[in-house]
Amino acid sequence: MIRPLLPAALRPRRRLALLPPSLLPPPLLPLHLPAHGRGRGLAPALARLLRQPPGSWDLPELPEFGGPLEAEGAVAEAQARCAALLGAERCWFGVNGASGLLQVALLALAPPGSRVLLPRHLHRSLLHGCLLGQLRPVLFDLPFDATTGLWQPPDAAWLERVLQAALADGPLAAVVLVSPSYHGFAADLPVLAAVVHRAGLPLLVDQAHGRGEALAAGADLVVLSCQKAAGGLAQSAALLAQGCRYRPEAIERALLWLQTSSPSALLLASTEAALLHGASAAGRQRRRRAEAQGLELRQRCQRLGLPVLAGGDPLRLVLHSGALGINGLEADAWLLQRGVIAELPEPTTLTFCLGERPPRQLLRRLPRILRALAAELGGQPLPPADPPPLPLVAEPELELGDAWRRPAEPVPLAAVAGRIAAAPLCPYPPGIPLLIPGERLDPRRVAWLQQQALRWPGQIADTVRVVAA
Ligand SMILES: Cc1ncc(COP(=O)(O)O)c(C=O)c1O
Numbered sequence: 001m002i003r004p005l006l007p008a009a010l011r012p013r014r015r016l017a018l019l020p021p022s023l024l025p026p027p028l029l030p031l032h033l034p035a036h037g038r039g040r041g042l043a044p045a046l047a048r049l050l051r052q053p054p055g056s057w058d059l060p061e062l063p064e065f066g067g068p069l070e071a072e073g074a075v076a077e078a079q080a081r082c083a084a085l086l087g088a089e090r091c092w093f094g095v096n097g098a099s100g101l102l103q104v105a106l107l108a109l110a111p112p113g114s115r116v117l118l119p120r121h122l123h124r125s126l127l128h129g130c131l132l133g134q135l136r137p138v139l140f141d142l143p144f145d146a147t148t149g150l151w152q153p154p155d156a157a158w159l160e161r162v163l164q165a166a167l168a169d170g171p172l173a174a175v176v177l178v179s180p181s182y183h184g185f186a187a188d189l190p191v192l193a194a195v196v197h198r199a200g201l202p203l204l205v206d207q208a209h210g211r212g213e214a215l216a217a218g219a220d221l222v223v224l225s226c227q228k229a230a231g232g233l234a235q236s237a238a239l240l241a242q243g244c245r246y247r248p249e250a251i252e253r254a255l256l257w258l259q260t261s262s263p264s265a266l267l268l269a270s271t272e273a274a275l276l277h278g279a280s281a282a283g284r285q286r287r288r289r290a291e292a293q294g295l296e297l298r299q300r301c302q303r304l305g306l307p308v309l310a311g312g313d314p315l316r317l318v319l320h321s322g323a324l325g326i327n328g329l330e331a332d333a334w335l336l337q338r339g340v341i342a343e344l345p346e347p348t349t350l351t352f353c354l355g356e357r358p359p360r361q362l363l364r365r366l367p368r369i370l371r372a373l374a375a376e377l378g379g380q381p382l383p384p385a386d387p388p389p390l391p392l393v394a395e396p397e398l399e400l401g402d403a404w405r406r407p408a409e410p411v412p413l414a415a416v417a418g419r420i421a422a423a424p425l426c427p428y429p430p431g432i433p434l435l436i437p438g439e440r441l442d443p444r445r446v447a448w449l450q451q452q453a454l455r456w457p458g459q460i461a462d463t464v465r466v467v468a469a
Helices: 044-050 074-086 097-109 124-132 156-168 189-198 248-258 265-279 281-303 328-336 362-377 400-405 443-455
Strands: 090-094 115-119 136-140 174-178 203-207 221-225 237-241 316-319 350-353 408-412 463-467
Touching (some): 074 237, 074 265, 090 265, 097 124, 097 174, 097 203, 097 237, 097 248, 115 124, 115 156, 124 136, 156 189, 174 189, 189 203, 237 248, 237 265, 281 362, 328 362
Parallel strands (some): 115 136, 115 174, 174 203, 203 221
Antiparallel strands (some): 090 237, 221 237, 316 350, 408 463
């Protein structure tokens, strides 16, 4: 995600010679994406490339360099190397983030008019992919933890029920799962992949926050973001493929449709460097070191009585701010003023990305600042969140693209029951839509959205764009 431009007060400062160090503001604690942490954790080959004369790396698709769609050249060789290293049969580099490659994967798996099964915590790029490919999204609900307000990964029994319900209304072209989540919690992918394959369907896994583990679990297509869980630059991404449930020509055709004809050589190099480094002995060691710091940080926070969630990726620290009585968005604003930049503020949690090389001061400073936050803003725990009133499986009543393009009007949330949404409601981050175009709003959903508007101050408008009457 991209944070709003920092207020000048938060930009790294040059040291003022006249001020003693004790009067200088503490250095920033950047705990956001890209995971390279403002350069510290860049893959070494990429850091070396960026030290070359500016612009020297900005190459066109010269014959010896090629591009993601060329059969020969340095890019083709790098893609083949990365595929082999990660255990895939094919790999394509992308220069429009995980977003662009998720759309490519969807269009490759599903012909226009077909239905694709998507989880409710989907990233909005998948919705845009459905629009571009004229696909019919079938959205499935997920287990919901009211205490933390977070969606949980489904288990096999849940996914089987979902598939049964979705297939009762007609065939599906593909199933999409997101794992790990933005917060770093992973689904049991081998078990879920087997469920999808037993239904005879291809599985695409959005691993924007993962490292390609979905391949060993049996996924057919996997999308990685090299800036979220590796040392690459924003927008560098990879699509990995294996097996016989996808057609390479369909992927290349979709890439041709969706990707620029001048892919940035820097971003392609970033993808290769990040993937190769992540799979190398040095990369694995760097990661182990970072994870050890992440686990130590969690323990220090827990020793101070701070509610941090355990069990997920050690490089994502999830503060359960609701347990302290603090909305995560409020906690984020308080921390920003003190130079701590988190990644993902939500109503009951605040998630920090520690990155591939966490900042030096992390272990010493963060627990202390979080304790000060609790002391200054804390109170009674926030009440549990109401689970979204969603059916197990639902399709928009009006076709997605039709609803999004029709004449629309803004209507106050309080008066919107019975109308059909013409635009998504989507707090960003995390970019997970709470409402999608084409869905008809019933009174329970409206009441829930009104509550959400209070929980996400400034993120959800008090009007909804609905299809004009
Ligand atoms: C789960 C998930 N998938 C995909 C994306 C899109 O990634 P990108 O911004 O690199 O295009 C995001 C972005 O936050 C995400 O959280």
